[in-house]
Amino acid sequence: MRNVITSAVILGLFALVGTSLVAFTHDATRDRIATIEREDLVRNLHRIVPEDQHDNDLLADTIQVTAPDALGTTAPVTVYRARKDGAPVAVVLSPVAPDGYSGNIRLLVGIYQDGTLAGVRVTSHRETPGLGDPIEETRSDWILKFTGLSLENPAEEQWKVKKDGGVFDQFTGATITPRAVVKAVRKTLIYFRQHKDELFAPQALAGVDDSTQRR
């Protein structure tokens, strides 16, 4: 009996020390991690909407919208709004292409207020290395070709990969991946066209539509 109690106490002590170590490290690194993640996000956003095109704090001026059909996820999507002198410049949304070859492809899609694309980036994916990963900016310039396009250029029904009768290149040996990305970008553009005013609405006024929720 006594042995059991001693063992339990020793085990308990180790649990205490172990948890304190984790708690202490967490506390010591928390601020740094938060800053780094914030900087990362801002850097990504600025690669889509350059810093000199807006004068507001992108991370402070956000709303959250939920549109499972258009944005590919049931979770709320954060919309970052860029403004200059208070006038709307662009929004950056983070839709999901749910029909990639192996799971979700997460995107950042920036759209100027006139409906042209400021840029598209892939933030995470699990597509086949070597076949589907040219959607990454570091591996090919495919994703950069979206910049400047809109639903008029090319026409909406041309927003497909070439194999499906559209204008976008597919990759050798991989059609599903680019098809999913093109489709997600097209849907995001359509969503933007339908909800433009709400997306730019001041935080206090957003949320008119029942599919649009304020944070």
Next chain:
Amino acid sequence: MAEITYGKIIREGLWSNNPGLVQILGLCPLLAVSNNVVNALGLGLATTLALVTTGITVSLVRNWVRPEIRIPVFVLVIASIVTAIELAMNAYFHGLYLVLGIFIPLIVTNCTLIGRAEAFASKNSVARATLDGLAMGLGFTLVLVALGAMRELLGQGTLLSQAHLMFGAAAADLQFTVFENYRGFLLAILPPGAFMGLGLLIALKNAIDSRMQRRATEKKAVPVPSANAAT
């Protein structure tokens, strides 16, 4: 138990009892993260750090942890230390942390750690446990890097791509493009390539071992006059 010499500890970790090639422990991270040199090196060093710190801790407490609770204690020690390392990497090597992702917390389940804690650190002095952790970790890192180099070279024709994730922006030029306009060999980057690569490395090690053994026996076979006296 006879004290193991320092030289033997190093030899075991790096070669004769190498975690990757002989014990075949920690295969999951070994195969998954060895698709290029930088990832391999990052995970290898993180694993080494975890092995050394858990080795030291386990060795320090070895005399007052009762045998019946030693496994849960080792698991606790390993889990807390690896979590601390993960947080530190997130804070100081953020790019690499993003690439290695899930495999950092998975160091917890790398059998090399609990294996060395149980088989070595819990029975040896702190100095020996430290050295053992270092040797095993470096042995693991070497296998990871060898496999990573092999797969990166065959798969994309480069070496040390994405070095900036680990060494900062200044290291972006470190990348060697060994083959220009290389079309890539997909199999090497995919998981089957990892299995084949590891198989080849193990075969190579065994070939070297049996060759050295043959040489050693050949030497012995040569009659030496004083041999009888020595035995």
